[in-house]
Structures are given as C-alpha cells and as structure tokens.
Amino acid sequence: MLPFKNCVIFGATGNIGKAITLFINNQCNNLENLIFTGRTSKKVVELQNILNNKNSLEKLNETKITGITNDLTVNSQRMELRNRIEDHLNSKPPDLLIFPIGDHVSDKSGAEDLEKIISTNLTAPLSEAQYWIPLMKGGSVIFFSDSMISKPMRGYSAYYSAKSGIETAAKILAGESAPKVRVNVIAPGIMNLKPTAKPDATTRLGKQIPMGKIGGIKPITDALHYLLNEEYITGIVLKIDGGSHLP
Numbered sequence: 001m002l003p004f005k006n007c008v009i010f011g012a013t014g015n016i017g018k019a020i021t022l023f024i025n026n027q028c029n030n031l032e033n034l035i036f037t038g039r040t041s042k043k044v045v046e047l048q049n050i051l052n053n054k055n056s057l058e059k060l061n062e063t064k065i066t067g068i069t070n071d072l073t074v075n076s077q078r079m080e081l082r083n084r085i086e087d088h089l090n091s092k093p094p095d096l097l098i099f100p101i102g103d104h105v106s107d108k109s110g111a112e113d114l115e116k117i118i119s120t121n122l123t124a125p126l127s128e129a130q131y132w133i134p135l136m137k138g139g140s141v142i143f144f145s146d147s148m149i150s151k152p153m154r155g156y157s158a159y160y161s162a163k164s165g166i167e168t169a170a171k172i173l174a175g176e177s178a179p180k181v182r183v184n185v186i187a188p189g190i191m192n193l194k195p196t197a198k199p200d201a202t203t204r205l206g207k208q209i210p211m212g213k214i215g216g217i218k219p220i221t222d223a224l225h226y227l228l229n230e231e232y233i234t235g236i237v238l239k240i241d242g243g244s245h246l247p
C-alpha cells in the first residue's frame with residue numbers, strides 16, 4: 001500500500017493515465033483527495049463515474065474524487081485549475097503529483113500545433129510542478145517521457161524535444177526539491193495501439209521490440225509503484241519499453 005493522502009493527476013483520461021488513476025485509487029488506503037484532469041469533459045465524467053462506482057462498492061474509507069476538465073496549454077485555464085485544486089484540497093498540500101499528460105503531432109502540422117505540443121509535453125507539466133512542489137511538505141512527483149527520445153522518429157522533432165526537455169527539467173527539480181520531495185520520470189515505449197490500428201499491428205510491432213511484445217499497462221503501474229515506494233531514488237528516468245531504445 002502507498003501512503004499518499006492528496007494526489008493530483010494531470011492528463012488522467014488517456015490510456016495510461018486512466019490505468020494509473022485507478023491504480024492510485026486502489027493502492028492508497030489513506031487517500032483523502034484524488035483530483036484528476038483531462039482535456040475532454042466526456043472522458044472526465046466517464047472516469048469520475050468509474051471511480052465513484054468502484055469506491056462505493058469496494059472502499060472502506062472516504063476518498064473525495066474530483067475530475068476537472070481543462071486545457072493545460074491555455075494560461076488562463078491553468079490559473080483557474082490551480083484555484084480549483086486549492087479549493088478542493090482545502091489548504092492541505094498535495095503529496096503526490098503525476099503527469100501522464102501528453103500529445104503528439106508531426107512537424108508538418110504548423111507552428112501553432114507545434115507550440116501546443118511543446119506546451120502539453122513540457123511547459124504545462126513543468127509550470128504546474130514549479131507551482132506545486134514548493135507548497136508540498138513531502139511526497140513524490142512523476143513525469144512521463146518517451147523511451148524513444150534516444151532513437152527518435154523523423155518528423156516529430158517538437159514532440160521528442162519536449163519529452164527530452166521534461167527529463168532534464170525533472171532532474172533539476174529533483175535536485176532542487178530533495179530531500180523533501182522526490183521527482184522521477186517514467187519513459188514508456190509502445191504500450192497500447194489506437195483502436196484504428198491494423199489487425200496485424202500487435203504482432204508486427206511486437207517483432208520489432210527486443211522483448212518480443214508490446215508492453216501493456218502492468219509494467220507501467222509496476223514501475224510507478226516502485227518509484228513511489230523506494231525512498232532512496234530521485235531524479236531517475238525509468239524506461240519501460242521491452243528494450244526498444246537499444247541499438
């Protein structure tokens with residue numbers, strides 16, 4: 001079990017985000033507040049309902065679940081989000097921040113989209129961490145990068161640059177906030193395919209991965225559990241990719 005009481009998850013409505021939000025809800029016995037954000041209100045409401053149903057059936061303690069819809073690339077919405085989180089936490093500091101927020105488009109998409117990609121993957125999570133970490137009395141921060149930044153795909157320079165940036169930022173934040181708050185990064189490889197992927201995609205892509213298959217969610221929640229539990233680790237990037245980054 002994990003000891004956290006007040007957790008905020010930014011970008012919880014994606015594939016990985018949803019799984020880790022359910023995992024945190026399940027693993028933290030003393031959780032008082034679980035606040036999560038997503039960009040699309042329908043997905044936020046869906047996740048809120050799943051969590052509420054689970055907790056009404058399974059949880060003995062009262063965890064207050066709050067889903068907030070927000071575009072973190074819009075400055076005014078970010079300020080509003082901070083106020084809302086502060087209201088929900090009722091002056092208590094958060095002790096766990098997780099940032100599975102992310103998005104990617106190709107470099108051909110135009111300057112406006114590229115700025116959005118850099119903001120989603122770097123500026124927004126970094127600004128939120130810089131705002132919240134000084135208020136924390138202890139705990140952990142987890143960012144999400146991409147294991148392939150050491151072997152990046154052509155045509156996605158904005159995405160990979162932003163992910164490289166968040167890894168560097170995490171190391172700086174880890175040094176600045178030790179020993180009070182630990183800051184680490186999870187860098188997934190291919191963990192899931194879009195519903196629109198071709199039927200043979202799982203086998204085809206699996207063959208290109210040294211460990212022979214696409215990851216799935218469990219290696220990510222195992223890594224998260226390890227990083228949150230092990231108090232002697234800060235400032236590291238854990239690649240969870242079946243060896244995809246290898247030469």
Ligand SMILES: NC(=O)c1ccc[n+]([C@@H]2O[C@H](COP(=O)([O-])OP(=O)(O)OC[C@H]3O[C@@H](n4cnc5c(N)ncnc54)[C@H](OP(=O)(O)O)[C@@H]3O)[C@@H](O)[C@H]2O)c1
Pocket residue numbers: 010011012013014015016017018037038039040041043070071072073099100101102103120144145146147187188189190191192
């Ligand atoms: N899945 C993989 O195979 C894989 C591989 C390498 C790295 N990663 C990284 O791992 C992390 C989690 O992956 P995932 O598969 O869960 O990603 P995902 O399915 O794309 O979800 C990303 C999350 O970020 C939110 N988001 C995107 N743009 C936003 C914005 N402008 N403002 C606020 N929220 C925004 C999305 O909200 P909506 O759902 O409402 O749009 C969603 O909650 C990401 O950082 C991703 O880059 C994933």
